[in-house]
Amino acid sequence: MAAYIARRLLWAGFLLFVISCITFVIFSVLPAGDPAVARAGRSPSPELVEIIRVQLGLDKSKPEQFVNYIADILPFLGGNGINFGFSYQTNTDVLPEILERLPVTIFLTTGAVILWLAIGIPVGMLSAVKTGSWMDRLAMGVALLFISAPVYFLGLVAIFLFADDIGRFPILPGNSAYGDADSLLGRAEALIMPWCVLAAAFAAIYARFLRGNLIDTLQEDYIRTARAKGLSERRVVFRHGVRAAITPIVTLLGLDIGILLGGAILTETVFNIPGIGRYAFNAINLSDLPVIQGTVLFGAFFIVMMSLLVDILYAFIDPRVRY
């Protein structure tokens, strides 16, 4: 097991390196705004833009830029004390900026995860057990709606209907409430709407996924055996069916958490939540390569780590899996 984990960690390091290469290539090759122009402010003189370009090191050749860029991620190579480079726009180190925003993103993710599991799993189980009933049809219809509706649409609708600064039924804090809240409770209250919006699509996906899985599982031979033993239907469904059907959800959940910890870009942007996602969104708008790079790497790091965690967990939840 230890050897397996070590191998996976080495592999993860390599993967993150490849990802930063790709980020650099995409940024260099694809047309983006000129960071120097973005930095220079309104109607700058060409001289100023040129000075900034030199300051940012953008006058150097692409390979040289790449070396500097990689060196910034690996402070022990660059040795200039810069962590993840510094923002083209604000001149601040990227890593501390990300870490400062991380708690918000974790808070947003945790609440949403709890919410979507609390809704998605029971709905999925009920739908599977009562396949074809009106309840199943209703649940799956609503699920399809939530899966199809993008967060920026659902989020705006939610704000329009319920937020107290815009909404028709002002019962929830507005879309910038998180920044204004000064207590934990206040922040939690400010996140109710983002939590619901973020959880809606996930709850729908999980419900459908579990429903499909459980329906398949209930056709298995070992379920027939469980019934033949004379177990109660409740025990057959929960102890034998759900136990097997829910296992793949761990994979799904691990990856989803990894993705969201890297920043729920749409949700954070729509609701103006100062998390990693919004940081990344702003950076993309301003062609702020070091920040884009930092947030992309951070997101990738979470995904890689969560998938490793999931694989390790599997050894405990599925006795057939051994490393």
Added chain:
Amino acid sequence: MAAPLLEVENLQVHFETEDGLVKAVDGISYTVDRGQTLGIVGESGSGKSVSSLTVMGLTRARNARITGTVRFDGKDLLGTSEEDMRQIRGNDIAMIFQDPLSSLHPFYKVGAQIAEGVQAHRDVSKAQAWDRAVEMLSLVGIPEPRKRADAYPHEFSGGMRQRAMIAMALANDPKLLIADEPTTALDVTVQAQILELIERLQSEFDTAVVVITHDLGVVAEMADEIAVMYAGRIVEKANTDTIFAAPEHPYTWGLLSSIPRLDAPRDEELVPIAGRPPSLINLPGGCSFHPRCPYVREAHTKVDPELKPVPGAPGHEVACLLDSSVRRKLWSELRSGVKPAEARSDVMEEAR
């Protein structure tokens, strides 16, 4: 004589599908006495598994239409509530299945799966149930049962898994064991061991057994009586010796000639039954075996044969429109090595 343990009367299991009514089981009757063994033999799709799952109350499809009676120990099972049926399953009637790997839950220890069945019917502690599981594993010949009870199904070999299934089935000392193709998924060398085990435990526990198989060889040794099923019906029923020595249905003849025999010359070819089992939605008119029967006559395509006693042979029933004397003549020719098609000519002459 006491009433039989299991009495199935005119059992029909039909499934309503979009393509039409599937007559999986179409009016079968049989009885099993205490401690006796009945073999139900037929091809896949002949309704043998569906009929026994129905006895267990496990035909759960919403489109299933079940009629007839199933009486077990004097109780009508088809009219029993789900809760009463649950108490009978695994306690009075137990079942083992074809593929022991997929029939055991992959996530639970073998001992736990057996103990769970014990606890479902007995008011015992977890530890007592576990002890019973270990005892049963030892009884079915699993070495180091206490250690093996702690293992998962994928850590068992195929034969061991089926032994564990048998241990699970017999843990509550049932009166009836239904074995659905118990050896089909196993290695040939293991098959005989499993059959022996079932037989040994049957006499130890005085359990009645229904063995469902497509392989007459499986039931030859262990069954007291054999019912041959075709397209949802029983076409022939007799004690085991009669089925092998004096079968009267052309389908049974076909089954018998497709078994390799040690006493036959080595280059003799096996004779398969021509054609395929019929669709259970559009059964052929008349005798449903007629499209595959070498001895078919015009009338056979119109008249539906009933299962009738064979004259002069008590307990032997057959559903065939040929005259009993003709059937006996045909069988004696077949047994002397005449190919079905050749046997046909002179008899058909006579029958006309």
